[in-house]
Amino acid sequence: MGDKKYSVGVDYGTESGRAVLVDVSDGRVIASAVHLYANGVIDDVLPGTDIRLEPDWALQDPNDYTEVLKHTVPAVLQESGIDPEDVIGVGVDFTACTVVAAKADGTPLCFLPEWRDNPHAWVKLWKHHAAQPEANKLNQKAREMGQDWLDRYGGKISSEWFFPKVWQTLDEAPDVYAAADRFIEAADWIIWQLTGQETRNNCTAGYKAIWSKKDGFPTDRFLGALDPRLASVVDEKMSRDIQFLGDKAGAICRTAAEWTGLKVGTAVAVGNVDAHVSVPAATVTEPGRMVIIMGTSNCHMILSEEEHTVLGMCGYVADGIIPGYFGYEAGQSCVGDHFAWFVENCVPASYEREAAAQGVSIHELLEAKAAQQKPGEHGLVALDWWNGNRSVLVDVDLTGLLIGQTLATKPEDIYRALIEATAYGTRMIVETFTASGVAVDEIVATGGLPERNKLLMQIYADVTGREVKIAASKQTPALGSAMFGAVAAGKAVGGYDSIQEASAAMASLRDERFAPIPEHAAVYDKLYQEYVILHDTFGRGANDVMKRLKAIRAASLS
């Protein structure tokens, strides 16, 4: 046992899980390991069967989650050569809302032969979208019954969230519903596997299961109005005992110690969500500094001391990100996906050859060409709705728009216009927050995109008029989980007593910052006004052409 103490963070993504082992004193990553899920995203055929899934389904196999523990934690211990005695804590973050149906002992129903062929017995992954009918009915009933909590979620509960997913199981497979003793977030289920004890975290409860510290879950009366059999779902199959981020959920149990090589008794933090856990790992534990996790989509996280109703946000939860603050979340559903779509579908062969000749990727070539332009030079404006609008319109049926093309328009023009469109979408979110009383003074970017695309960062600074900084860690979720592991352990054993302390010691920013360039910002102010007009015309009902086109499309395919 040495002087230096370490913490393990495990980050469960959509396709794989990653463990990092970090130095608690400074957050340095000593070792890292990734394990791909054998069954990945199950959206075609149920494993080992020829049972086909409907198009909107997305399931996972919880065995893949425990396999991540069995492979990655031993790997980081071995790679680092660290004595497990010196690992003082473990934290876990997960995609959400990802729901496991389990027996009372935590055994997932899909592990049981009698349920294995029923898709509802498997894990419903965050992007399982087949519960839209239930979400629609839930939202309608909530409005009818004047449920106050709707305001906390921008007026709409998503089909991705907890109750629509559980209700879909009840609707379509009442036998599975009846057989499930527990419905539980995967984040909490994996903590259960690590500690041997069932716990529930306030982050997923708050953002995904309509729970609040003040009011708890929706009333049994409301849930019973959805379906009488749902009236007692909270007490029967969930729990009202909610633990808070920063708390210790328990300690590594004997089984988990055998799987991981960690010592029995090592502190385990309360489960967390990948986006939310990234905030302190991006150095943010106070109001005013927005964290944007930029990957396939954008997730915007901001803290405030006050409770504000902000139109069209994804939700806010007291103590939902950092204890002591209201944590607000908003999102854009198409960012990296946007650029990937463009590169796959819209970039000519001549550019592929040019990129190959220069030895760069097509993204790099497009960025280099687009970076030579001045703002406004391409004459284009786009709406960033290729995958709907998550905030502030909360409307999955919106689609894309590009305006201003001429015969002289080049691929890099459109590429830059798409980058700008996502920046305008972020500015719309920033301005909606500030107008509602939630200040946004600077932006800290993290995720896969910021390190790869400087033009993107500069455009975000120029468009939002805020300085943009970048988190130093390339693995902020795993680092954040390790930080919460160190907090679960506590100062007495070499950890920290609060996530603020852990963040101050273990998180840092890159030296490179992107300040708004005044001449650029002036042009983007004008272009943003055009974006706003188009946003309101096509997003707020003046012209519902996007929805009518979807209806025509559906009719033509039927």
Add this chain to the structure above:
Amino acid sequence: MGDKKYSVGVDYGTESGRAVLVDVSDGRVIASAVHLYANGVIDDVLPGTDIRLEPDWALQDPNDYTEVLKHTVPAVLQESGIDPEDVIGVGVDFTACTVVAAKADGTPLCFLPEWRDNPHAWVKLWKHHAAQPEANKLNQKAREMGQDWLDRYGGKISSEWFFPKVWQTLDEAPDVYAAADRFIEAADWIIWQLTGQETRNNCTAGYKAIWSKKDGFPTDRFLGALDPRLASVVDEKMSRDIQFLGDKAGAICRTAAEWTGLKVGTAVAVGNVDAHVSVPAATVTEPGRMVIIMGTSNCHMILSEEEHTVLGMCGYVADGIIPGYFGYEAGQSCVGDHFAWFVENCVPASYEREAAAQGVSIHELLEAKAAQQKPGEHGLVALDWWNGNRSVLVDVDLTGLLIGQTLATKPEDIYRALIEATAYGTRMIVETFTASGVAVDEIVATGGLPERNKLLMQIYADVTGREVKIAASKQTPALGSAMFGAVAAGKAVGGYDSIQEASAAMASLRDERFAPIPEHAAVYDKLYQEYVILHDTFGRGANDVMKRLKAIRAASLS
């Protein structure tokens, strides 16, 4: 000298001239020859100098026009082996408005050493766009002075037309203006070279020089209000003696006979315009049947017995296409150019490889993929304004719009949406005509596109609700010129007494026809309604974003 009689048609395009020698009895092409202009489109440097042209300039060298006569007519005589005695007539069509500045004997100013270095001494080609300031001033003055003729041209005179081009010469090079004894359409200038006599045709006079049979040219008072030096331009440098399509302009002179190998005295038809001369060559000599010349752009030609003011058309001229009818013209400025832009800028390398593997062009691959779709399936609508809108909005500052994209949108979806957009633009023109009293019962397509793209033809039929037929000739302008040559010769020598007779004998349609498919037409009715809403929103002032983007672009580049 044989029994069979022949006629020669010479078609002057933008990059080359073509001659055909056709059998007068049935229009069969016996021989064909093309000659590329040595100086092509002069838009960079004045030939033989290092004098640079401004961006909007487009000039030509009239020597290239006579070279076409010297190469192509002997070539078709030689290839066919026809005795020149059996060639009874010659017709010529030209791009318009293409203006030659000449001395009183027809010598172009640019042939004279003292003027050769002045760009204004060269031919201003139809697509010379540098006279926009003069066009703007002319339109404003015409409105101020309540000039009735504005109605004949959809309310606006184009910068491409005769008086703006001549006025630009006066504005920028008054010495060239003073030295020019004649300003004359290239169509008439080449007839002058063939016959030795200056004539002027009513087609270019009517469509391009604001002339009408009833009212003649704009008054000297109006022209003097533009610039006092222009007050007498018609009498000094033009002519009020206008000949009509179908008339004989004169006969082949000795010089032209030496150039061409044709006999002195062979009948020469009055000059014509490439688009207009195509109409009888596409079998149309009566009202109700719209000819669409589909190439880089669309040109719509329709006849009526009555005079109607139709909003936003390019113009109408009594006897301007076929004697006895008002000839109406409308246009779309971006059709083939649209698809070419898309293929050059927006089709990924994977499609290039797929096309190569199948041994087809990218256009063919995209057409094949797009043809598998049902109308409405792609969920997209576009506005066809990548190069502005010629009819019915008459606004060069409009730009493109594409709406409805998702992450599942494929290149063939956008390709099909662009085809449909041009069809919606044509329907807008068709409906504007019919609403104004000019009936459109069927469509005859000609030009480069129809034979190459069956999907395009079917979509035009489905969208417009009109049967679409295709002219049999692949060279309708040259054939049409040969027909007018046969009419200039007259029945007495084996030709025809009217273009109607010539068309009936010499023009034909392909067997293949495209009838509207009712289920498709029903879907397109819905999609067209969306097009109309977007058309009016962005084209009629409700949202002038396209113009503001152009202004922002101009400011960013200044």
